[in-house]
Amino acid sequence: MTQKKLQRKLEKMAEKDYREFSQALIPGVKNMLGIRLPNLRVLAKEMAKEDWKDYLSWDSFLYFEEIMLQGMILGYVKAPVDEILRETEQFIPRIDNWSVNDSFCVTFRHASACPEQVWDFLMRYRDSHLEYEVRVVAVMLMSHFLLPAYIDSVFDVLKGLDTKAYYASMAVAWAFAEAWAKFPQKTKRYLEDDAVLDRQTRLRMLQKGIESRRIPAEDKEWMRWERKRLRS
Numbered sequence: 724m725t726q727k728k729l730q731r732k733l734e735k736m737a738e739k740d741y742r743e744f745s746q747a748l749i750p751g752v753k754n755m756l757g758i759r760l761p762n763l764r765v766l767a768k769e770m771a772k773e774d775w776k777d778y779l780s781w782d783s784f785l786y787f788e789e790i791m792l793q794g795m796i797l798g799y800v801k802a803p804v805d806e807i808l809r810e811t812e813q814f815i816p817r818i819d820n821w822s823v824n825d826s827f828c829v830t831f832r833h834a835s836a837c838p839e840q841v842w843d844f845l846m847r848y849r850d851s852h853l854e855y856e857v858r859v860v861a862v863m864l865m866s867h868f869l870l871p872a873y874i875d876s877v878f879d880v881l882k883g884l885d886t887k888a889y890y891a892s893m894a895v896a897w898a899f900a901e902a903w904a905k906f907p908q909k910t911k912r913y914l915e916d917d918a919v920l921d922r923q924t925r926l927r928m929l930q931k932g933i934e935s936r937r938i939p940a941e942d943k944e945w946m947r948w949e950r951k952r953l954r955s
Contacts, residue, residue, distance in 0.1 A: 724773065726781055726789075733788050736762055749822045755787040760826065763788060767795035767830075775800045779810050782817070790817055794827030804837040808844045815848075818855040821890050825862055834867035842868065842876075849880050854888035861894035865901050874906055882919050892924045900931035904938050911942065926953055 724732075733756055742757020749755070770778055775796050784790055797811055811831075818824045834841040845863055848856045861884060864877045881899060886892040899920070903910040913919060920928065929950045932938050938946075 724770070724778075729778075729789065729792075730785050732766075733758060733786055736766075745822075749820050752787050752820055752822075754785065758788050763791060764795060764830075767792050768799050771796045771799035771801070775802075776810065779814065787820075787823075791823050791826055793817070794823055795830050797827065798830030798832055804833050804840050807833055808840065811844070815856060815859055818859065820855075821858065821893075824855055824858050824890075828859060828862040829866050831863065831867070834863060838868070838873070842873070846880070849883060850885075852885045852887075854891050857884050857886070857888070857891035858894040860884060861891070861898045865894075865898035869898075869902055869905050874902065874909065877902065878910075878913050886921055886924045892921075893927055895920070896924050896927035896931050899928045900935055900938075903932055903942070904935055907938070907942060911945070922953060926950060929953075 736758045737756035738759070739757060741759060742755050745757055746752060746755055770792065778796060779793055781789070781793075793814055797807060797814060800807060814827070818827065831841075841863070845860050848860050851857055851860075861881060864873075864880060868874075868877050877898075881895050884891065884895055886895050899910065899914065903914075914925075914928070917925075919925075929946045932946045933943050933950075
């Protein structure tokens with residue numbers, strides 16, 4: 724499929740009402756068609772079985788959904804993990820919004836199939852100061868590495884990430900809130916140290932935790948008390 728044919732196909736899948744809804748959630752995105760994620764996933768799975776390297780070689784785009792598809796294809800393709808990670812390295816600089824970032828990370832099933840290789844790859848970005856490189860690390864760790872064998876290392880990496888940029892800070896906050904839901908006692912003990920997170924990221928983490936349906940009420944009481952302390 725040529726890029727022109729793909730663009731025509733995407734145009735036929737577009738929904739105006741969904742575009743208006745989605746654009747309101749993703750600031751700065753102007754070239755969105757409005758295609759529901761399940762429909763994009765079906766298309767990405769089909770494209771992952773074709774000449775996927777050709778699709779991933781495209782670096783000029785008419786529509787937001789074209790970049791979203793590239794991230795999904797990377798998650799669905801069947802190939803040696805080293806090959807996939809080389810293509811992933813080329814893709815990450817194209818990420819410029821949280822939606823593409825998070826869909827790519829959540830779909831990247833190779834992290835579960837080949838955790839050691841993917842972990843080593845992510846560690847190349849742990850000292851990055853670029854907003855979406857940081858968010859890739861945080862959301863990947865949250866999505867695939869909140870496991871007993873990795874949780875201590877996850878905490879260590881999350882603690883050291885650069886959270887100056889808004890979407891990087893939000894990702895680290897989200898990751899710690901998810902860790903709390905899975906490892907409540909360990910996460911609480913870790914976060915009792917004020918030095919773990921900067922004040923703003925800590926407040927965002929507390930808000931995420933308070934909003935979570937998977938964190939028990941008694942923990943939320945501590946979170947509310949901690950939020951009040953930080954705001955005073």
